[in-house]
Amino acid sequence: RLGNLPGKICLPVTAEQSRKRGINVILIERKIINDIPILEIVEEDKKQETTPLVFFYHGITNQKERGLEPGYALASNGMRVIIPDAYRHGERKEEAYAGEPAAEFWSVVLKNILH
Secondary structure: OOOOOOOOOOOOOOHHHHHHOOOOOEEEEEEEEOOEEEEEEEEHHHOOOOOOEEEOOOOOOOOHHHHHHHHHHHHHOOOEEEEEOOOOOHHHOOOOOOOOHHHHHHHHHHHHHHO
8 A cells, every 4th residue: 555645546456457457567576697686677567579679778886776766667668677786786786886977987897887
């Protein structure tokens, strides 16, 4: 339950209630692919279908969960969204940065592309 928020419509909170009202259910599934933690976001009725695929990388110093809002919006428009944790971020953060995060920027970008 989302509560009584003035000016807001509270949608059903269970998948079953959503289906009964004709609301698309968006699945968010945590997976590990090649040792990389990801979130896969897709409409429930399109889970087994071929859909347009979007890879969404979070911003610097963030983690994959920060991409849930845009990922949900993209999935609501019929796309399958994959949001990985970038190298040295979120679940992949092996140690704290030794210096400024910007100094590690290119090594993070290259590791994400080449992995």
